[in-house]
Amino acid sequence: MNVRDDQRLRVIEVLAEHLLRTGLSQASLRQLAAAAGVSDRMLLYYFTDKTEVLALAMGRLAVALADRLATALPGDERLSPAALTAKAARVVVDDDYRPFMRLWIESAAAAARGEAPFVDLVRQIGDGFLAWLMARLDPASVADPAGAAAAILAQLDGLALLEVCVGPAPIRGAVEALEAAARG
Amino acid sequence: MNVRDDQRLRVIEVLAEHLLRTGLSQASLRQLAAAAGVSDRMLLYYFTDKTEVLALAMGRLAVALADRLATALPGDERLSPAALTAKAARVVVDDDYRPFMRLWIESAAAAARGEAPFVDLVRQIGDGFLAWLMARLDPASVADPAGAAAAILAQLDGLALLEVCVGPAPIRGAVEALEAAARG
């Protein structure tokens, strides 16, 4: 493996962590290059353009998040929509997951304004989560698994979005309300 | 009233409509000035800086949205959380409201990265919607109205966010699932 391919792997790893920590506001070419410890010139030598850098780093984060979720909510039990919502909500508002959710919201906004590579990126990741949720829904307890999964994913994304809007306090109340609804 | 105050009113009105139509990506000083039919120089004569322009235009949109919602969902009946969620979800995914929701998501992302004036703005608007929902919840049907309202607002915001991620089709399914849950 040549130097360039080595650097590609190393830089993406570092930048994924950087994006998770600082969000998309610190993601100009020069800022990314500084975070990776290289010059902006070299970043565009390792990668074709900024779009590719972002796409690769975000993709790296997507698999990291999928790994975490797989252990937090293993797919060996099928739940009702309310139970799955409550369980996933508890996970999503955890401190360890907050950077992911914050970045997810920034990505969605970037997609809303048509920025590459976020339009395709959030579509793929969103579809992945829909499938992930659907695989954890008890088929007997829900008539339309796709619709139910979309409603649950919306609930989870909304919790993350609301947290950046009005702060963590109302979110804790919301999670407890969802857990109460799942019990009752 | 002098020319300057006249222009302040007129420009904000035009820019609110511009933001609603184009989102925050077309919101540089020069783009805003062009949309308002004035020079960027004059925009900074009418207002102190870009932050004030955005804050006023967004505030204008907030009251416009509140007006619309007040007629779409008048506050004369108290609903269960599931019923309120289903009714509001149907409204929120309507074509007329989509520009508002898209802008709302972009604002939340701007707040997430600490941009003025969005941090304070989304907090005020978010708190307003929480109160708005709480006033429409049947106190007898819910133990913790604040938590329930936060959960509902998260559900609604999430529908809007998911729409820009994976498109309108799964959202329709989600709304129908929410309506089915409210019936059953």
Next chain:
DNA sequence: CTAAACTCGTAGCACTCGCTACAGGAGACT
């Protein structure tokens, strides 16, 4: 040994960003 391919630094391009210095014209007040 020579030439090609790979690696990387310097410098800078053309552009947009928010914002401002300066000057001039129009109308009002003394």
Next chain:
DNA sequence: AGTCTCCTGTAGCGAGTGCTACGAGTTTAG
């Protein structure tokens, strides 16, 4: 008439953006 405040255009500043032209050093292959 003279001054003064209000209004507005021109022109540009300094910083930041993504990206590139050019050349030099190093490694590798024939």
